[in-house]
Amino acid sequence: MSWFPFGPDGGDARAFAADPSDPKHIYLGTATGWIYQSVDGGRKWVRLASVGLRNDLVLDNIVVDPADPQHVVIGAWVSSDLKHPDGGIFVSQDGGVKWTLQADMQGQSVLALSVAPSDPKIMVAGTMEGVFRSTDSGAHWAAISSKGDKELHEVESIAIDPVDPNVIYAGTWHLPWKTTDGGHTWKNMKQGIIEDSDVFSIIVDPKQPNVVYLSACSGIYKSEDGGAKFNGGVGQNKAQGIPSTARRTRVLMQDPKNLQTVFAGTTEGLYRSVDGGKSWLQTTGPEVIVNDVYVDPADTTRVLLATDRGGVLASNDGGASFLPSNSGFSTRQITAYTADAEHPATLYVGVVNDKEWGGVFVSHTGALGTWSQLSAGLDGRDVFALGQAPDGTIVAGTSHGIFRLKDAVWQRAGDAGSAAKPAVARQPVATKTSVGRAVSAHATSKAHAAAGAAVKGFDGSVYGFALSGETLFAATSQGLLRSASSGLTWNVAASIPVDEYRFLASARGNLLAASFGAVKLSTNGGDTWSAVALPQGLTQVSAAAVDGQSRVWVSGREGVFYSTDKGASWQTLPGLYVLNASCLYYDEAKDRVLVTSGGSGTQAFAVQLPGMQVTSWDTGWNLRFVRPVGSYLVAGTLFDGIVVQPKMVDSPGQEAVKAAR
DSSP, X not given: OOOEEOOOOBBOOOEEEEXXXXXXXXXXXXXSSEEEEESXXXXXXXXXXXXXXXXXXXXXXXEEOTTOTTOEEEEEEESSOTTSOOEEEEEESSSSSSOEEOGGGTTOOEEEEEEETTEEEEEEEEESSOEEEESSTTSSOEEOSOTTOSSSOSEEEEEEOSSOTTOEEEEESSOEEEESSTTSSOEEOOTTSOSSOOEEEEEEXXXXXXXXXXXXXXXXXXESSTTSSOEESGGGHHHHTXXXXXXOEEEEEEOSSOTTOXXXXXXTEEEEESSXXXXXXXXXXXXXXXXXXXXXXXXXXXXXXXXXXXXXXXXXXXXXXXXXXXXXXXXXXXXXXXEOSSOTTOEEEEESSOGGGXXXXXXXXXXXXXXXXXXXXXXXXXXXXXXXXXXXXXEEEETTEEEEEETTXXXXXXXXXXXXXXXXXXXXOSSBOTTSOBOOTTOBOOOOTTEEEEEOSOOSOEEEEEEETTEEEEEETTEEEEESSTTSSEEEETTSOOOOOOEEEEETTEEEEEOXXXXXXXXXXXXXXXXXXXXXTOOOOSEEEEOTTOOEEEEETTEEEEESSTTSSOBOOTTOOOSSOSEEEEEGGGTEEEEEOOTTOOEXXXXXXXXXXXXXXXXXXXXXXXXXXXXXXXXXXXXSOEEEOSOOTTOTTHHHHHHHO
């Protein structure tokens, strides 16, 4: 059984499609191959299926067959490299639960997909190679643009006349095109349009087919004669109200009941026109990147936006204002984790690529309830590492510097005061910290003699934190840093060579720091370090750890290795079939090493010490790390937020997991 997803909600949302017989039943495509659905108009979402069983499919186009709502067709493309197209048409006959790749379109990057309003058996797709059509509801496809055409390729948008399915509009990365005979002949539409305009979206008025809107990198255009001539574009954008910086309008959408109301989803917010495109008013902030717009045909005051980073935004006033509507939807890239030592159910996770929508999220229910964003002061920075200082302060390592959490606001290290006093440790608690250090009742911080020059204005990347005694260490792009003031001020660790340290771990007085090409070990709290020879043939370190018995653990694409003699010799475990592990973590409470498979792997492993028994779980998710929370495990995924182990013994959140099933 796959582990259960529990947020944080939000992330990248790409495209909507509604069941024509039930506008509250909405499908939602992502950039990671997953499709979601909602049965209540987008208020709650449920993961439905991984369409192509791969995590790089962008699901930008979804069609629900008007004649059979169980028949769903998706056009997908692969985000990694459009110079080498990949993707295809995927078809479901059971409402999106199971999917098959359509043979005729295998390997095509499908950037546009539309169904003929007058004949649901006719579908048209735009790909990197040209225009394709199906006349049997997507079962078979054939090209209707000439193979090798020097102009009609890289088709980003498609629209079909509401009355005559032989009239098709195709927007390319250069100009829009039109056919009136089902693709036998094509004519480009130049009059009024700036040449070399990427055409992102085309819509045809359902009541007046001669009225055509299109959006391009040069602006929004409107034709009232079926595309023979267009008005708008660069020269009129300022008068219309859309600034030149927002010309990348990814989607246009009409209000189905009020056709003079047109929405323009841009890379700098949503704009709305109530006069057929003559003037526009911005209704969201410019930070909102809109990928798709859905207007409920039964209640057009209900408008949904699929956005980058912000997930789904919902309006109940016709698009005048929006609030997040992401319950159950998460495409977060989890990169960092720490648990509060005194309150083990309080967890913090960090994300990347979400800018002001991301940062740090906190759960006070062991990841089983909701997550709250806690990112004030990070200013959209990616978070690569989280840790906890001796005085209980949560610290964040970002793409640009170290930050401390104070009164729910993140402050850059060094900004909260001048001369730092030694930090006093917290009172003892009946637990151990996240790095396996028992809290002492009378411990006070001590600055080690190995501290080098003070670091001021540090703006490097930070990849990990670890505690050794009362000293907090940070692995960074500019070397190993250490702090005797709970992260308020930092010094260079002078006793270790400067390197870009990517991995950092501590256990029972041992401290390990590793770069991609070297591992260093300290047995005296970081005062002195010794080099650990890597396993023979290991090309690059992908993860590293040290356990409670001073074993050193490393992984690379050659496997997972451990050493009991500080690198003089290395061993492998037969049951630990992991290449390029994404994380190695010593769980002191249960005296085991947790291992997560790298790349597209979905398995997590536990190596029980000292007997080296290996246990594994297939989580069903691409993992970045696994951590213990009481009697169960949670995992951070590459693209899908936090997931939780199904079997939770005596967990207070058992009811939440049952409900998620």
